[in-house]
Amino acid sequence: MIDARTHAAALAEHREGLAAAQVDPALRPALDELLAEVADHPADAALGSLLDHLLQHAQSDGLELDLLAEAAAMWTEGVDLYTEVGAVRADIEAALADPAHPDAAAQYCGATVRLRKLGERVHGKHLEIQDLGRRLAEMRHVPEHPRQGDLPLDAWGWGDVFLARRTDAFVRAAFAAAQTPAARATAFGVLSGHAANAAGSAYLGKVVGGPRRSHRFRDRIARNTVGCYLAQLRPEAGDFRRLAATLRYGAAPGAGLPDEAAAFLTEVLERTYDPGATPPPPDLRLGYGRLVRQLELLGTFRQPPRPKLPAPVFVRRLWADPANPPVPVVTTETATPPAVADSGLGPATYSGPAVPPYQRPPSATDSTRDSDNQCGSFWLGVLGFIAFVGTLGGVCWEQWGNGTSCTFWDKHVSDNFRHAFESSLSPEEQAALASQYQPLTPEEFARGADLPQLTQLVGLLFDFQARLWEGLRKAGGYLAGCGVAAPDGRLRYPLYRQFLAVPSSGDNITPHRPEADPVAVFYRYPPTPLEEPSDGGGGLPVGTDPGWLLRESTAAVTALWTGIAEGASGEANPDLDADRFRRYDCWAAGGSVDDDPVDVRVLDYDET
Structure with missing residues (x-):
């Protein structure tokens, strides 16, 4: 099973490939008409290509969508906080740069009050972050495949049935049932999704070390990585x-699955599968709503631009070497390598691996899930700093004006904020600070604007916003490492880079048996014994990159559509999870998948 962006890239590729294909001239009018209908009905074509995802959502427990919604809400709050801190910084710097301006004092005081009020928005946020991180780390949102549990077919979810039973027959049933332009566009989407899954899952099986059922966590990261790669190409x-x-x-956003689309898909399901062997009919409208919502939520996680440096006047005061000013604090886990100015893919071609050879194999730290980076402590530090800034129009200003040090500043701001991951204010201290705020007069502000502590404030605000940016970057890495978000901007990291080229021949024999503790070790290629009968790795040369699946599936789409248009009967019946590797037919285990070797029984074409 491939991800949504791989389906979208494949659909676009298949339309172009089929338009340019050399087909029998007698078929050209029908092909041109079909492609025109696809262009006129993009929603129907996209729906057909993503039918595997819709069916998965239709009978899932909804856990992943709930976790994703929580993460998206927290992300949005974090970006809003980051943006507001940037606006506060701009106002404070503008006021301090021109303290004689009549509005400078009010601008400064208003900015500090706004910053202090932000404390109400982050109060208790560390607890929410820790709780969500714990639940994501359990990986319960990626459930076990029913085949791996030896469950009967009628206990499977419809997404798994769709990928493993009567796959070719479903495509042909879709074209046979399509009586309108919209329905024919849906049928083309089903054809596209069929070919993309067959090729894409074959590729994933090689870089993962086995099929989705055996290595579900590793497969999830791999499929998101491939989707990210292809999204860069298209x-x-x-x-x-x-x-x-x-x-x-x-x-409108609240619109559901149209009745015509639901009726068409229901008819195709009924034509294809034996109801006595399958689960109860899926709730297509529920699956559709969840699918659209998931895609909308995935679009939330966009990293904001890095914070701007303070104005040159403050840079000159803050740093001895203004030609080499500081940059936001980033770590090896979260930073884009500075030498990489492009998307991390190299040339947009399909001519080979798009990433350099491994510099080292991925390790446990590359999963980005082994630590929450003390996010809870960081958010307490954020609360403390916001409270400090609220006092800068009051007690500190008065003490500085008398030539004495500010106890609160010296005790907490200048020292403790730089260790925000380690310390925080107590609620009592925050309340005491907040009660001492009082407005400044323009005269007071003009006399004190050159105080070194306020220049230090400018630097601290920059550091504060940089840490917020880093926190968002870490959060994005954590979500990608848990498989709920795409690894955008991280394709060169070892965890993801390993999935962008078929490994060496020694690691190319599949499938490997499941790991005993997959949550802890999914970052590595499985060292487990082979599940016999195994595959020797033929068909995908070492170094093959994900662009192969677009070429392979485009050829398959052309051949299958031509056969359908010519009235040829179905023959191939590929398992769309490529469960026994490339082009292996739909199958059932004669006993248990834990047997050695597995009793593989290839299903008849008409067998559900």
Whole structure:
């Protein structure tokens, strides 16, 4: 199973490939008409290509969507805080740069009050972050495949049934049932999704070390990585919100699945599967609503631009070497490597691996999930700093004006904020500071604007915003490492880079058995024994990159559509999870998948 952005990239590629294909001239009018219908009905085509995701959502427990919604809400709050701190910084710097201006004192005081009030928005946030991080780290949002649990087919979810039973027949049933331009566009999307899953899952099996059922956590990270890669090659397919908007059929955000689309898909399901062997019918409208919502939420996680340096006048005061000013604090886990100015993909071609060879294998620290980076302590530090700034129009100003040091500043701001990950104010201290605020007069502000402590404040505010930026970057890394968000901007990190080229021949024999503790070790290629009968790795050369799946699936789309148009009967019946590798037919285990070797029984074409 591939991710939504891979489906979107493949759909665009398949339309172009089929338009340029050399087909029988007698078929050209029908092909041109179909492609025109796809262009006129983009929502239907996208719906068909993402049918596997819709069906997965239709019978899921909704846990992943709930976690994603929580994470998106926290992310939005963090970005809003970051943006507001930037605006406060701008006002404070403007006031201090021209203290004689009649409005400077009011501008400064208003900015500090706004910053202090932000404390109400982050109060208790560390507890929410810790709780969400704990639940994400459990990885319960990526459930076990029912095949791996030896469950009967009628106990499977519809997404898994769709990928593993009568896959070719479903495509043909879709074209046979399509009587309107919109329905034919949906059928083309189903064809596109079929070919993309078959090729994409074959590629994933090689870089993961086995199929989705055996290595579900590792497969989740890999499929998101491949989608991120292909979104760089085809930017029009990489915008989650744009994809969600396409699925909305151009209607208002609250619009649901159109009746015509639901009726068409229901008819195709009924034509394809034996109801006595499958689960109860899926709730297509529920699945559709969840799918669109997931895509909208995934579009939330956009890293804001780095904070701007203070104005040159403050840079000259703050740093001895203004030609080499500081940059936001970033870590090796969260920073984009400074030498990489592009997207991390290299040339937008399919000519080979798009990333350099491994400099080292991924380790446990590369999962980005082994530490919460003391986020709770950081948010307490944020609260403390906001409270400090609220006093700068009051007690500190008075003490500085008398030539004495400010106890609160010296005790907490200049020292403790620089260790915000380690310390914080007590609620009593915050309340005491907040009660001492009083406005400054323009005369007081003009006399004291050159105080070194206020220049230090400018530097601290810059550092504060930089830490917020870093916190967002860490949060994005954590979400990507848990498989709920895309690893945008991280493709060169070892955790993700390993999935962008088929490994050496020694690591190319699949499938490997599941890990005993997959949550702890999914970052590495599985060292477990092979699940026999195994595959020797033929068909995908070492170094093959994800662009292969676009080429491979485009050829498959052309061949399959041509066969359908010519009236040829179905023959191939590929498992769309490529569960036994490339082009392996739909199958069932004669016993348990834990047997050695597994009793692999290839299903008849008509068998559900």
